[in-house]
Amino acid sequence: xxxxxxxxxxxxxxxxxxxxxxxxxxxxxxxxxxxxxxxxxxxxxxxxxxxxxxxxxxxxxxxxxxxxxxxxxxxxxxxxxxxxxxxxxxxxxxxxxxxxxxxxxxxxxxxxxxxxxxxxxxxxxxxxxxxxxxxxxxxxxxxxxxxxxxxxxxxxxxxxxxxxxxxxxxxxxxxxxxxxxxxxxxxxxxxxxxxxxxxxxxxxxxxxxxxxxxxxxxxxxxxxxxxxxxxxxxxxxxxxxxxxxxxxxxxxxxxxxxxxxxxxxxxxxxxxxxxxxxxxxxxxxxxxxxxxxxxxxxxxxxxxxxxxxxxxxxxxxxxxxxxxxxxxx
Numbered sequence: 605x606x607x608x609x610x611x612x613x614x615x616x617x618x619x620x621x622x623x624x625x626x627x628x629x630x631x632x633x634x635x636x637x638x639x640x641x642x643x644x645x646x647x648x649x650x651x652x653x654x655x656x657x658x659x660x661x662x663x664x665x666x667x668x669x670x671x672x673x674x675x676x677x678x679x680x681x682x683x684x685x686x687x688x689x690x691x692x693x694x695x696x697x698x699x700x701x702x703x704x705x706x707x708x709x710x711x712x713x714x715x716x717x718x719x720x721x722x723x724x725x726x727x728x729x730x731x732x733x734x735x736x737x738x739x740x741x742x743x744x745x746x747x748x749x750x751x752x753x754x755x756x757x758x759x760x761x762x763x764x765x766x767x768x769x770x771x772x773x774x775x776x777x778x779x780x781x782x783x784x785x786x787x788x789x790x791x792x793x794x795x796x797x798x799x800x801x802x803x804x805x806x807x808x809x810x811x812x813x814x815x816x817x818x819x820x821x822x823x824x825x826x827x828x829x830x831x832x833x834x835x836x837x838x839x840x841x842x843x844x845x846x847x848x849x850x851x852x853x854x855x856x857x858x859x860x861x862x863x864x865x866x867x868x869x870x871x872x873x874x875x876x877x878x879x880x881x882x883x884x885x886x887x888x889x890x891x892x893x894x895x896x897x898x899x900x901x902x903x904x905x906x907x908x909x910x911x912x913x914x915x916x917x918x919x920x921x922x923x924x925x926x927x928x929x930x931x932x933x
Contacts (some may be wrong), residue, residue: 605634607704611928614710620920623752627720633912634725636664638882642908647860649833655679658833662907664915667701672911674711680809691715697879697914707918711728711910714917716922718909720749721806722881723801723827723853724756726901729884729891730850734781735802736761741794741815741838742765742808742830743776750805750829763788764797768808795819795874806830806838813865816840820894824887829903831862838862838898841871843900847898849880850891853906861904 612620636642643663644657649656658889661673676693683690693711698704727735738746743765754760754768762782765788767773773790773878781788798819805814807829813839826847832881835868851857854877858864867873879889881901892899921927 608931609705610707611930612707612709612917612921613730614713616927617713617917621917622925623917624917626717629911629912629916630718630721631725633664633908634882635885637908638886638888641665642914644907648913654681658810660907660910662911664908664911666915666918670702670911671698671768672914674910697888697918702766708754709914714913716745716749718913719905721754722903723750723908725780726881727757730899730901731758731803732823737801738803739764739801741806743772746807754803761786764791771781773809810838811835812850813837813840814902815843817843819844820898824898828862828900832905834860834864835867841866843871845871848880849900849902850881851877851902852881852904854880857904858901861902863902
């Protein structure tokens with residue numbers, strides 16, 4: 605007889621998982637990856653007219669060994685043409701010991717939160733502990749969770765919100781100042797904002813770098829989140845070369861992150877990368893070593909983040925009876 609599978613909607617997952625659970629799950633995933641206990645195949649991209657699909661997968665030992673396979677569709681014109689989300693997708697979670705499918709989960713909540721969680725983990729090691737001012741570049745849904753991620757680990761008190769769409773930046777500033785009870789403003793100049801900031805998050809779909817060496821002061825931590833395919837770029841190769849760079853997965857960032865562009869421009873090599881994030885979590889390498897050091901986390905998004913978060917959501921749903929149960933066959 606087919607086993608029972610749990611179907612978890614976005615609202616189910618939102619109810620089950622506080623943000624702190626994502627942070628600890630993602631930190632543990634990177635530690636396991638550094639210890640050689642993770643399986644992380646290369647992502648797969650499937651082009652389609654007007655958009656495309658990407659597939660990320662991984663396996664981790666989390667009590668039992670899980671495998672997760674995530675497929676996300678990205679169709680940039682969906683909202684304008686069809687009143688549909690730009691990104692839609694799902695995660696399939698399996699028991700890796702016997703092949704049983706365990707859960708079918710909406711991927712959007714997990715993708716957003718696990719991306720922010722990686723920034724929170726990186727900030728623990730790469731941001732100055734006394735960081736108080738941040739600039740968020742990109743005022744969409746990811747920008748919101750990135751601000752929450754910074755405030756999860758740092759005492760951020762002042763925020764600049766920048767977006768190519770000035771109305772989006774103004775709306776973000778108003779909403780986030782109310783939500784967090786801090787000063788959030790939309791600056792007239794991005795450079796003026798970043799030069800006052802201790803932390804910068806870049807989470808836009810830009811295909812041209814907009815952060816260069818002249819935009820960043822000594823001691824800044826940059827979370828470069830937006831470049832999750834080979835065509836996207838936010839951090840200029842000259843700034844990458846000047847900084848201490850930590851990647852999520854080195855091989856992946858070399859093909860699709862801001863590191864990819866720095867290597868293509870001849871400004872960096874793989875050997876110039878300081879560490880992977882898992883090396884810091886596992887204590888194999890130190891993070892920030894000087895107060896005046898510019899540090900960059902090149903975050904391309906990995907399957908280990910998805911499997912860690914999906915497994916935690918599944919376990920909580922199983923314990924609490926959340927979700928819809930169904931069988932195949």
